[in-house]
Amino acid sequence: MKLNNNDDEQHKVVSLLGKNVVKATVFIVVSLFILGYLHFNDSADFKLITKISVPKFPNQCCAVQNQSNQVHASSQNLASRLNLNRSKQTTCPSYFRWIHEDLRPWKETGITRDMVEKAGRTAHFRLVIHSGKAYVKRYKKSIQTRADFNLWGILQLLRWYPGRLPDLELMFDADDRPIVRSDDFKGQNMDPPPLFRYCSDDASLDIVFPDWSFWGWAEINIEPWGKSLEAIKKGNNITQWKDRVAYAYWKGNPDVDPGRKDLLKCNVSEHEDWNMKTLYSEMVNKDWDKESKEGFKNSNLENQCTHRYKIYIEGWAWSVSEKYIMACDSMTLYVKPRFYDFYIRGMMPLQHYWPIRDDSKCTSLKFAVHWGNTHVDKAREIGEVGSRFIREEVNMKYVYDYMFHLLNEYAKLLKFKPEIPLDAEEITPDNMGCPATERWRDFMAESMVMSPSEELPCEMLPPYDRLALKEVLEKKANLTRQVELWEDQYFHDLTNKP
Numbered sequence: 001m002k003l004n005n006n007d008d009e010q011h012k013v014v015s016l017l018g019k020n021v022v023k024a025t026v027f028i029v030v031s032l033f034i035l036g037y038l039h040f041n042d043s044a045d046f047k048l049i050t051k052i053s054v055p056k057f058p059n060q061c062c063a064v065q066n067q068s069n070q071v072h073a074s075s076q077n078l079a080s081r082l083n084l085n086r087s088k089q090t091t092c093p094s095y096f097r098w099i100h101e102d103l104r105p106w107k108e109t110g111i112t113r114d115m116v117e118k119a120g121r122t123a124h125f126r127l128v129i130h131s132g133k134a135y136v137k138r139y140k141k142s143i144q145t146r147a148d149f150n151l152w153g154i155l156q157l158l159r160w161y162p163g164r165l166p167d168l169e170l171m172f173d174a175d176d177r178p179i180v181r182s183d184d185f186k187g188q189n190m191d192p193p194p195l196f197r198y199c200s201d202d203a204s205l206d207i208v209f210p211d212w213s214f215w216g217w218a219e220i221n222i223e224p225w226g227k228s229l230e231a232i233k234k235g236n237n238i239t240q241w242k243d244r245v246a247y248a249y250w251k252g253n254p255d256v257d258p259g260r261k262d263l264l265k266c267n268v269s270e271h272e273d274w275n276m277k278t279l280y281s282e283m284v285n286k287d288w289d290k291e292s293k294e295g296f297k298n299s300n301l302e303n304q305c306t307h308r309y310k311i312y313i314e315g316w317a318w319s320v321s322e323k324y325i326m327a328c329d330s331m332t333l334y335v336k337p338r339f340y341d342f343y344i345r346g347m348m349p350l351q352h353y354w355p356i357r358d359d360s361k362c363t364s365l366k367f368a369v370h371w372g373n374t375h376v377d378k379a380r381e382i383g384e385v386g387s388r389f390i391r392e393e394v395n396m397k398y399v400y401d402y403m404f405h406l407l408n409e410y411a412k413l414l415k416f417k418p419e420i421p422l423d424a425e426e427i428t429p430d431n432m433g434c435p436a437t438e439r440w441r442d443f444m445a446e447s448m449v450m451s452p453s454e455e456l457p458c459e460m461l462p463p464y465d466r467l468a469l470k471e472v473l474e475k476k477a478n479l480t481r482q483v484e485l486w487e488d489q490y491f492h493d494l495t496n497k498p
Contacts (some may be wrong), residue, residue, distance in 0.1 A: 012464070030139055064087025092306040092401060092458035100463035101199075101408050102207050102414060105185075110415040111194050119171035119193035121176040122179060127154065128169045128420050131406070134158060137328040142174035145440060149212035150174065151427055152444055153403070156215070157430075159449040160400045161457065164363045165325045166231035166410040169418035171246040172196045176317035178339070191440060193247040199318035203205075208342045209406065212397050216443030224325070224447035232327045232415045233391065235302030241380045248333055248369050249307035259335070259358065263313055266362040308379065309369055310334050311356075318344075326353065327390045333368050335361060336480075342402060343394050349479040352386035354379075357484065367487040401457045409460075 106115075120126060124147045126137040134154055138147075150172065171194070173179070178200040185205070187193040192205045200206040214225040222228060254260040304310075307326035312325045312332055316340040326332050336358040337344075349355045356370075357364040361406065370378035425431075433444050464472070 013154065027224070031445050032424055035266075042484065046481060050185060059333055075149060078356070087458045089456045090462055092405065093343075093346055093398060095343045095393075096402060096405060096458070097461045098208075098342070098345050099402075099460075102406075102468070104463075105192050105205050105408055106194060106413050109191065110460060111410075111413045112191075113189055113416040115193050116171060118191075119173075119180075121193075122170035122173050122175075123195065124174045125151070125172050125311035126149070126169065126170060126392075126421065128167075128418055128424060129154075129158070129165055130167050130420055132158060132163050134427050135420045135424040137421045139359040139426070146174040146212040147172070147225050148432065148440075149215045149217075150209075151430055151445075152447070153210065153212070153215045155427060155432065156247075156447065156449040157400050157403050157407075160453050161404055162452050164457075165404065166411040167418045168406075168407060168414060169416075170194065170196055170410065173206075174198075176315075178206035178317075180205040184352065185429055194413075199341050201339050207406070207410070208340065210342055211320060214396070214399055215447040217320065218443050219437040221439065222301065222320075222324075224443055225399070227446055228324065229327060229391060229395065231300070231302040232305065232324065235305045236327075236329045236387070238302075239306050241308065241383070242376070244306055244308045244330070246308050246369070248309040248311050248365055249304070250313065251304060252313075252319075253315070253323060256268055260313055260315065262362055263311070263335075266365055305329060308383070309354075311365070312353075314339060323390055323394060326386050329380075329383050329387045331368075331372055331379045331385055345388060346393070348476060349483065350382065352382070353481075354382060355480045355483050357487075363491060364487060367490050370490070371486070374443060397453075398458065400453075401461055404457045405460050 005037045120139065124138070124142045128135040132231070134151070136151060141147075169226050173195050174197070176198070178197060180192055180195050181191070182203055182205050195206050197206045197210045198209065198211040200208050203445065213222060216222065216224040225232070250263065254264055304324075308330055310328055310330040310332055312319070312322055313335040314337050318337065318341050322341065322344065331351040333356050334349075334353040335356040347353060354368050356368060371385075423462055429444075429448060434449075436444055436479065
């Protein structure tokens with residue numbers, strides 16, 4: 001059937017209208033889709049908003065698998081589409097500069113496969129990161145679940161900064177004390193093994209890395225650091241500083257090191273007025289056993305910020321308790337340490353804490369409390385500045401940034417191509433999270449990264465030059481010496497008082 005001219009024109013108009021309707025519909029749908037994902041602010045910048053699952057593990061592992069796949073897909077999508085604003089990139093905290101110092105022994109030679117293999121003599125596991133995935137070869141079981149939670153933390157780093165870490169291979173020792181002695185690698189034997197662990201000291205070359213407790217210490221019911229930090233912050237507001245008990249406080253296990261047993265001698269007796277109260281009875285011997293059997297239900301960190309002064313003393317090595325003590329707004333009485341973790345080197349005496357002698361703890365603690373109670377505003381300021389450092393510069397954002405930069409700088413030194421061992425296993429949220437039970441599972445769920453960071457890692461600071469490093473160390477030593485001089489003068493005047 002042929003159409004006449006009028007019919008033909010009418011058909012064209014209808015067709016044109018139909019096409020316009022379709023175009024308009026498509027435009028509206030697309031616009032709504034875009035507006036659903038883009039949030040415009042006053043400066044015309046935009047931030048991509050993605051819908052991510054609530055950070056919890058479903059009861060069935062197949063659901064965990066699906067959840068992980070969804071998050072991984074959204075991570076890749078966000079990483080590829082997000083316009084990261086470099087003008088908003090922060091500068092890393094000063095303690096990041098110690099990354100360069102920790103890796104300095106390998107700066108000239110680089111790190112060979114032979115060096116890495118030597119580090120395996122005491123390692124608990126070998127970690128390989130390849131194409132954004134993590135693989136592990138386990139050599140021995142760590143104390144409790146330290147190694148598992150550190151590996152869990154590394155998985156979260158890969159989710160926080162997806163696709164940004166280079167391929168690498170390293171050895172990790174999850175025991176306490178450093179073992180790579182610098183004196184063993186002088187002269188012709190100049191190839192120290194690069195071994196990662198939680199702490200080191202001035203005589204060792206072990207590379208310090210954030211400890212497992214940042215993702216939770218299930219065995220003693222300490223929650224992941226992000227949640228613990230929020231709880232302690234709320235706990236700080238329960239008792240205002242001026243209303244806190246004007247004594248020093250310590251709570252811990254004295255049986256792990258002679259230095260802590262020595263601290264017991266400082267306990268106040270009925271016939272002494274040391275202005276110091278150390279509540280050892282809460283967790284000594286039978287009380288520690290009792291707490292352990294009860295799951296440490298009475299050891300909430302947020303309920304321990306009730307004293308003006310809190311004592312930090314090392315255990316067998318550095319102590320995990322450090323960050324929890326220093327977050328309390330109390331002036332930390334920091335007994336002279338032998339070991340250091342990854343962030344303490346960024347803190348200064350009289351600014352972030354009060355230094356305590358390790359060879360005369362009782363008199364040193366007595367003077368510290370006396371000074372604090374006669375310089376109340378300054379003591380409160382030291383406590384608050386120290387806590388602010390912990391809250392603002394050792395939060396999980398910077399923990400991940402420290403891990404990121406340390407691993408990146410380490411990878412730059414590798415002189416070989418990282419390989420996945422035949423007997424290594426890929427670790428994923430699924431195969432780590434599914435077998436976990438009770439608190440272990442809960443803490444993994446609470447610390448699981450559900451979406452990638454929308455910010456770049458902080459901007460890494462350059463290495464110290466020799467003079468600048470010397471000035472930092474001398475400043476710390478001089479401030480400590482200043483406190484010791486005040487203390488000596490105080491007891492001299494007390495002894496010679498008419």
